[in-house]
Amino acid sequence: MSSTGENTRTGGDAEQSDNGLENSRIIVCDDSMLNIIILTKALTTAGYNQIVQLTDPRKVLPSVLEKDCDLLLLDIEMPHMDGFQVMEALHEHLFADDFLPILVLTGHQSIEVRNRALAEGANDFLNKPFDESEILLRVRNLLKIRQSHKLQQYLNRQQAAVAELGRNALAGMSLPDLFGEAANQVARILGVEFAEIFESDEKGVNLSLRAGMGFAHDVLQAEAAPADLDDDDLSGSLFDATTQRLSQAEYTLMKEKSLIVKDFRAEHRFEVSPMAAAQGIVSGISIVIPGKFMPFGVLAAHSTRSKRFTQDDVYFLEFVANVLSAAILRKQAEEEIHRMATTDPLTGVANRRRFSELLDHEINRAVRYGAAFSLILCDLDKFKQINDTHGHNVGDEVLKGAANTIRKNLRESDWLARWGGEEFIILAPQTDADMGLMLAEKLRVALAEHAMEHVGHVTASFGLTQFAPHDTATCLIKRADDALYQAKHLGRNRVETLLPAATANQ
Structure with missing residues (x-):
């Protein structure tokens, strides 16, 4: 029994999640549908829920290029295109820093075949007939290597983004441009649709939007004007979370710590802002931008998907916030020096x-x-x-x-x-x-x-x-x-x- 089509099997949730490995996208390519069924059953039973079945090796490369793949289970001997040719094609089309683990399916025991497979990019072997425990062990090991590689790539992108932002700040980029660049970098690195930078007023009460990524211009203009709160309102606004009047950014400013929201629809700590509700935002993350005596404001990112933000994401936002804080303090110091050099200290008018x-x-x-x-x-x-x-x-x-x-x-x-x-x-x-x-x-x-x-x-x-x-x-x-x-x-x-x-x- 054979097929040349592509079929995606979705299994149930894993009983024990191994840091999200169950969500890995795994391609199984074998000209024997029986082998594919055996492998798919073992994987879905273990909780892996994104299995792509291919009997035509010519479809491996398009499938990998179409959507990120975490592991390829690849037979060697197949019609039209053998496993060595598939690995050679992948090597030619993938970027040098892309790492796609390949688990070769083979009935060969010869050293020559194995050495050639390793030379073409294979990472491990799975002998036929398959043993279920061996399948799961080798799959898990390769996926953990893939996961570590992806994490390192992600951290490298974070570091590069922070470094670029720091260079722009040192080069004297204006604060509005720096805020806009920071919002763009945050959205790009975190893989979200929206990012915002809010500035606090002198009292640490009202927030106004200084930069935003992903929002329509009219939405940004409307949100840029802060709401006016009288001193009498303070007990019922930022400093009283029981009133349900706080937005996520205001709540973050009040708590002065990072905040991760998995699902805004189930949120009870603060009120979802009209801007967030209108955009259909589901998940978000926010941290305080530190200042000299009090926070400058809040840096936030949001997605319309249910995104799982991690502690590494928090660290990244903190690095970005520290760059912004240093740039703000530097600008304030420059303005103070200029003011002292051009202002009469007694009367406050120009000197x-x-x-x-x-x-x-x-x-x-x-x-x-x-x-x-x-x-x-x-x-x-x-x-x-x-x-x-x-x-x-x-x-x-x-x-x-x-x-x-x-x-x-x-x-x-x-x-x-x-x-x-x-x-x-x-x-x-x-x-x-x-x-x-x-x-x-x-x-x-x-x-x-x-x-x-x-x-x-x-x-x-x-x-x-x-x-x-x-x-x-x-x-x-x-x-x-x-x-x-x-x-x-x-x-x-x-x-x-x-x-x-x-x-x-x-």
Whole structure:
């Protein structure tokens, strides 16, 4: 009795699962259907549930290429194509790092046949007639070798992905791009459809989506906006799992440990998010992305299949999370260094160095596009008297209060900096002298009307000028300073304008 077709037999569950070996895909190829039946019965009785039966050796290669195979039981003497030719074809078409164990079925006892089989890629032999206990022992041994090889390949892919992510982070890849790359790598390595990176807010309460793999763009946009929770809601949100209001990511953030979900449909620890429910997600895994003082957020992966996540998967996500954490901390440190280098530590506005950079940039832009802009110097009136009377601590508070008042009355496009001592400087792009005068007057009134603690009302004098072609930063600031001197000389608490000669004559 023979057949040239392919038939897949599915057996029952193994009584004792050997680390998932019962789910191995085993191809049995023999031109004798009787031998195939004997082997299949022994394997299915032992719990192996994916047996592919082939009587035509020409179908072995297509079957292996079509779907991953874990073990090949191969007869040597067959019509159309013998076992040696099958092994040669497999060797030519499989990648070098692919390992397909081959258990040769033979009635030959000669050393020559066995040596040739070993040379062609065979790993073990099973003599005919078959002994059931020997079948199962040799099959199990080869499958365990195959399992170890697959695990090592998987770990190698994990290490390569983490290394690549680390190189990108060290090369200065932006955080949004790095998050997107991490989500892609996680989904690819774990073999899942979805991966997400969530960022926690400063309170460690709300999560917002920073990157996602596998979701439609509109779904990502909707999920990116965090839900607003008031402080009064904290007892019933992330910090009270009994409310059933937590998502998997929020629950992970609260527990600060890894979480594996085998079946969302049977989950009771948290509520399945609408995004997960809409995608038909069944299984998932999530871990916390560590931060310096508190977690940065959560890294998660999901599948629409019932996937068995392992501790190796947890380790992989932890490595990825550590790379992201290091990149985030590095970026935060760089931003802090930049902030310290460009910000006045007392008032929090830009310092003189930063303002000089902004002014040079605006001059170049004005020259290129012919745009007007105004420069305003502001000096607090009688500030030395405040320091002498109330002390430097009160003087510092006055400076901070003045900076806040000015900042609140500027437009989004305007730049404010502390120029030195009690002087502030304002850059107003796309603003001619008339508009600049209105802005300076608005600032003067706002300062004069604002009562400060300990000292009451504090006034300021303003010097205004407008950029003209061929102006340098030095001459522009000098002209604004001369206008400020006039305002001081004419009685303080006023705005004076000094325009370049060409502009003044128009």
